[in-house]
Amino acid sequence: xxxxxxxxxxxxxxGPAVALFVFTIARDPLRVIFxxxxxxxxxxxxxxxxxxxxxxxQISNKNSATQQTGLxxxxxxxxxLLQEAFRYGYYRLLKKANEGLLALSxxxxxxxxxxxxxxxxxLGFGFMSxxxxxxxxxxxxxxxGTVGIHGDSQHxxxxxxxxxxxxxxxxxxxxxxxxxxxxxxxxxxLGAVVISHLVVSCVSFxxxxxxxxxxxxxIILSVMAAWAYLCAGGSLRNxxxxxxxxxxxxxxxxxxxx
Amino acid sequence: MNTSDSEEDSYNERSALVxxxxxxxxxxxxxxxxxxxxxxxxKRGRPVSSGLDEPGLVERERAATPDGEEExxxxxxxxxxxxxxxxxxxxxxxxxxxxxxxxxxYTEKTSQQLIYTPFKEDPNSVGQRLxxxxxxxxxxxxVIVVMTIILVVLYKYRCYKFIHGWLILSSLMLLxxxxxxxxxxxxxxxxxxxxYPTLAMIIWNFGVVGMICIHWKGPLRLQQAYLIVISALMxxxxxxxxxxxxxxxxxxxxxxxxxxxxxxxxxxxxxxVETAQERNEPIFPALIYSSAMVWMVGMADSNNxxxxxxxxxxxxFFIIYKHFSNILVLFTKRGVKLGLGDFIFYxxxxxxxxxxxxxxxTTLACFVAILIGLCLTLLLLAIFKKALPALPISITFxxxxxxxxxxxxxPFMDSLAAxxxxx
Numbered sequence: 001x002x003x004x005x006x007x008x009x010x011x012x013x014x015g016p017a018v019a020l021f022v023f024t025i026a027r028d029p030l031r032v033i034f035x036x037x038x039x040x041x042x043x044x045x046x047x048x049x050x051x052x053x054x055x056x057x058q059i060s061n062k063n064s065a066t067q068q069t070g071l072x073x074x075x076x077x078x079x080x081l082l083q084e085a086f087r088y089g090y091y092r093l094l095k096k097a098n099e100g101l102l103a104l105s106x107x108x109x110x111x112x113x114x115x116x117x118x119x120x121x122x123l124g125f126g127f128m129s130x131x132x133x134x135x136x137x138x139x140x141x142x143x144x145g146t147v148g149i150h151g152d153s154q155h156x157x158x159x160x161x162x163x164x165x166x167x168x169x170x171x172x173x174x175x176x177x178x179x180x181x182x183x184x185x186x187x188x189x190l191g192a193v194v195i196s197h198l199v200v201s202c203v204s205f206x207x208x209x210x211x212x213x214x215x216x217x218x219i220i221l222s223v224m225a226a227w228a229y230l231c232a233g234g235s236l237r238n239x240x241x242x243x244x245x246x247x248x249x250x251x252x253x254x255x256x257x258x
Numbered sequence: 259m260n261t262s263d264s265e266e267d268s269y270n271e272r273s274a275l276v277x278x279x280x281x282x283x284x285x286x287x288x289x290x291x292x293x294x295x296x297x298x299x300x301k302r303g304r305p306v307s308s309g310l311d312e313p314g315l316v317e318r319e320r321a322a323t324p325d326g327e328e329e330x331x332x333x334x335x336x337x338x339x340x341x342x343x344x345x346x347x348x349x350x351x352x353x354x355x356x357x358x359x360x361x362x363x364y365t366e367k368t369s370q371q372l373i374y375t376p377f378k379e380d381p382n383s384v385g386q387r388l389x390x391x392x393x394x395x396x397x398x399x400x401v402i403v404v405m406t407i408i409l410v411v412l413y414k415y416r417c418y419k420f421i422h423g424w425l426i427l428s429s430l431m432l433l434x435x436x437x438x439x440x441x442x443x444x445x446x447x448x449x450x451x452x453x454y455p456t457l458a459m460i461i462w463n464f465g466v467v468g469m470i471c472i473h474w475k476g477p478l479r480l481q482q483a484y485l486i487v488i489s490a491l492m493x494x495x496x497x498x499x500x501x502x503x504x505x506x507x508x509x510x511x512x513x514x515x516x517x518x519x520x521x522x523x524x525x526x527x528x529x530x531v532e533t534a535q536e537r538n539e540p541i542f543p544a545l546i547y548s549s550a551m552v553w554m555v556g557m558a559d560s561n562n563x564x565x566x567x568x569x570x571x572x573x574x575f576f577i578i579y580k581h582f583s584n585i586l587v588l589f590t591k592r593g594v595k596l597g598l599g600d601f602i603f604y605x606x607x608x609x610x611x612x613x614x615x616x617x618x619x620t621t622l623a624c625f626v627a628i629l630i631g632l633c634l635t636l637l638l639l640a641i642f643k644k645a646l647p648a649l650p651i652s653i654t655f656x657x658x659x660x661x662x663x664x665x666x667x668x669p670f671m672d673s674l675a676a677x678x679x680x681x
Contacts, residue, residue: 029337033340037630043623043659050670072673072674075674132667133674136618136671139616139618201679205679
């Protein structure tokens with residue numbers, strides 16, 4: 001266990017996200033700033049939902065386990081709704097800021113497009129969400145212990161890692177789809193994002209029956225990935241051109257021979 | 259952005275640390291004219307904090323850009339400066355958190371305290387603890403105020419040689435003594451057998467290169483690394499020797515003091531900055547180290563058999579050190595400057611968050627809060643274009659998030675993790 005599990009789970013959970021960060025965001029300071037701001041917004045939403053949950057727990061019967069679980073479920077649903085609300089709030093803030101910057105700079109183009117902001121903010125939300133979900137678990141995995149000694153599942157760590165991976169990527173896709181829906185005034189898109197987030201969270205209630213939670217999550221992940229790809233302007237044709245190295249614009253931009 | 263990259267490459271050790279008294283290069287950008295008066299401030303702050311910013315050659319671009327692009331460039335370079343500050347702040351925090359989590363020495367509570375926090379907190383009585391931490395804070399802040407005034411007076415009467423000597427002596431103690439102590443604790447933690455000659459060689463090299471880099475010339479990255487290490491060492495000592503509650507109250511009080519000292523027209527720091535500005539001098543950082551040394555020498559005479567007391571003396575200098583270096587958040591042609599004191603206090607906050615139990619969520623929350631505070635401070639700096647205190651916003655956010663995450667978010671996330679629910 002210990003070090004091997006720690007590194008394995010860390011790389012599973014954060015590998016793709018960190019790769020995305022390093023290759024697409026790290027070079028551009030504006031994007032890094034908006035990523036961190038996105039993380040901050042997620043944090044504030046978590047704070048508010050924790051506050052509400054805490055208050056409800058204080059006024060409830062602490063001895064009744066079912067009531068506590070019920071309150072926890074309520075907390076989860078509230079947290080999801082607040083996260084999406086803060087995502088919307090962040091969208092409005094970015095729009096305002098972008099418009100301000102545009103007016104200030106008398107330029108035709110904004111320094112960072114709303115689509116990039118969607119991606120970056122989604123990833124920011126994802127990073128923070130993933131980190132808060134899994135970092136304590138990872139640090140516990142470093143220490144001595146036996147997993148599932150009281151009859152719990154043996155796959156606690158690895159399932160947490162995979163779930164976290166899914167959540168981080170989902171946040172990113174949700175960000176893209178959400179902002180695109182807001183831009184195009186397609187409110188059903190917003191609703192779909194909120195509902196899929198709720199589904200993913202609620203499906204985790206069946207844990208430790210991981211087949212019941214991980215599989216639907218990953219199905220939703222693939223659907224959202226495809227949707228986000230389409231929102232970002234991708235298409236089957238683009239994909240084919242990219243994979244067969246025939247995309248002329250991309251090749252020219254990277255100075256590669258065809 | 260390509261031009262700026264090449265500019266950075268051409269910056270070498272010759273130009274890295276020179277205390278230049280040459281006048282500022284006149285800006286060809288209309289919007290940067292406002293930063294000229296602060297240029298002199300920067301030069302002053304430079305040897306202390308200059309390591310931490312990239313030489314803002316990005317602003318000395320020879321490309322004559324049309325007006326319309328200026329604002330976009332300003333925005334991009336503004337963002338670049340923010341990142342140039344994020345990186346060293348993050349590195350300092352990482353070093354402090356890594357040390358706190360691995361070396362138990364810095365989290366062991368000792369009965370000795372600094373003489374600047376004379377009241378011992380009694381863990382049993384809440385009211386008394388609160389009262390004593392307030393008293394400790396008052397003592398510490400008054401000590402800082404007194405030393406500031408002495409420093410301003412010394413500077414006004416131009417006792418430069420004196421000050422320089424003290425500066426060198428005090429950074430000498432920091433680079434050799436603190437790092438020796440740190441290394442000793444790390445070796446103890448990892449059970450590494452080390453002989454004294456090897457250790458002497460390591461510490462000697464580390465210290466001498468540090469002195470050269472900080473006070474004379476050196477590769478920029480090395481200087482930045484040394485300043486980060488110094489700030490981290492200081493923060494660790496602070497974390498160890500400040501009593502629990504006093505530390506939090508002191509953090510809050512220091513940010514309020516920072517606000518007052520920098521922004522009030524009669525504030526001592528402001529007077530210092532203005533005096534230096536009038537004289538167009540870059541000697542400011544020397545002052546930071548100097549007055550601390552007076553007290554350090556003075557204190558050493560008292561009888562203190564306990565070897566731990568030495569830390570107390572050294573700490574004093576650090577207080578002053580932090581005090582002066584912390585005001586400077588200046589946006590200038592050479593980039594943004596952030597005082598080392600700010601690094602130290604940010605790291606103290608995050609380090610204390612890390613020291614408190616095994617919860618990483620609190621540490622992460624404080625980290626993000628501080629970065630956002632820094633971002634907002636820099637935004638205000640870009641809007642108001644004058645020296646601003648760097649502590650208030652970040653420390654406020656940090657404190658708010660620390661207490662709320664520790665008390666509200668932690669139980670929530672722990673319950674979720676126990677059931678493996680995901681939000």
